[in-house]
Amino acid sequence: MNARQKLKQLLRDPQIVQIPSVFDGLSARLAQAAGFQAVSVTGNGIAASLLGKPDIGLVTLTESAQVAHNIAGAVDIPAIFDADTGYGSALNVTRAVAEFENAGVAAIKLEDQVTPKRCGVLDIPIPVVSEREYLGKIEAALWARQDPDFQIIARTDAASTLGVEAAAQRAKRAIDAGADAVLVVGVREPDDIATLLSIVDGAPVLTLVEEKGPLSTKHVSEIGDLGFSAAIYPGVIRYSMVAAAQRALKVLREEGQSTSIRPLMATPDEWNHLMAIDSYFEIEERFVRGSGQAELPVS
Known part of the structure; x- marks a missing residue:
């Protein structure tokens, strides 16, 4: 079983998978050595480590693809790469998918923010593009991939501006369009989580576990009991380092x-x-x- 097939299995396993976020070969090797079954690559960490800049869309596709290649070559476990907004329109998304597939990562997260983008865990409203434009990008990513085991994870940041139910509906439509899993950023409260999981039913749903808020003090098994398939920890490694x-x-x-x-x-x-x-x-x-x-x- 290769890394992509392993991730596909992990996201569909009844038991939640705990995934730390990394940003280079060193942090990826640390996560693998600690026994984690997969890693997620944080765009925030890449912007900081490569450029010493904030996560506002300054990192290019070429730079990101090189980081993806380095991380995929450094570890044997699957890596989920943060492909931001796809680096442009749906046309750019098709090239991004080809670059990340060739780089060897197991999956990408594709988000619906406007340009310029923002780090999704900032406590500010995050504007998003129209649902029609976003689903076009998801469909373009699915059309462009060559390996059916390469996972397309639809990420939406719509909750902060459009509300949790609208964000969940957007995620559900991304699944209906063919996305393999969803990540809805900013859904933290128990009632909101219940709303999300009732709407996106039957598909793998990932969550970000920030170093603050209701999920931050829960054991990963408790997060699994809520109904999430994977818990991504975006800050543990970079903040600790x-x-x-x-x-x-x-x-x-x-x-x-x-x-x-x-x-x-x-x-x-x-x-x-x-x-x-x-x-x-x-x-x-x-x-x-x-x-x-x-x-x-x-x-």
């Missing part, structure tokens, strides 16, 4: 050395193990038979 790095750099600057924080660091051996460096040494020993120097002609 930033906080740890800030503390370490503060100590290094103020104390002039890293001795006092060294017990909190990974060791060089742990780092090399995570990078699987021994496997490359084995390849080197088996195949490398020189250092690239030109062979001198026989006189």
